[in-house]
Amino acid sequence: MSAKSTTTGSNGFSAEERAAMKERADELRAEGKKGAKKADGLQAVLDRIAQMEPEDRALAERVHVTVTAAAPALTPKTWYGMPAYANEDGKIVVFFQDSGKFNYRYSTVGFQDPANLDDGDFWPVAYALQQWSPAVEKKITELVRTAVS
Incomplete structure (x- = not known):
């Protein structure tokens, strides 16, 4: 089944989450040049x-929340x-x-060279993602x- 026709089990960001992210962006801009860059x-x-299609958007929103919670730096x-x-x-x-x-x-959720995922001579650097679940969230976390350790 294609990702376009599956459901994610998530309604995406709540109005409160969207407002909190906008407030955080405003706070970063107020911190000066470095903060403005982060806010932008x-x-x-x-x-x-x-801009994403609804199914992709719901997945992207969950990935965003998970990544920013797991690695706030x-x-x-x-x-x-x-x-x-990005790292520092x-x-x-x-x-x-x-x-x-x-x-x-x-x-897809993918990782680039700076990610500390090396495991011998062969390891995955990208993962297909069709549906969100607690197990997916745990694995991405x-x-x-x-990756940032």
Whole structure:
């Protein structure tokens, strides 16, 4: 079944969550140049998520909440038009690619070189994501925490 026709079990961000993220972006802008850059990155990610098809948007919103909770030191920004999260050096650690980006049947959560996921000579760096669940949230949380460790 394609990601376009599945449900995520999530209604996405609540009005309260959206308001809190907007307030946080405003706070970051008020902190000065560095804070403004973070706020602009956060706003770009939220804007990109808002442009997605409903099924992808609900997944992206859950990924955003999970990544920012698991690794608050990562900075949201867009990367090749995708929501992404960078380390303090500005290098992308994790990203979300919606299924609509390249007309795939599933969305993807992927990791770049700075992610500390190395496991011998062969390990996964991207995961297909079709539906959100507590098990998916747990796995993504574990991967993100390991990636930034």
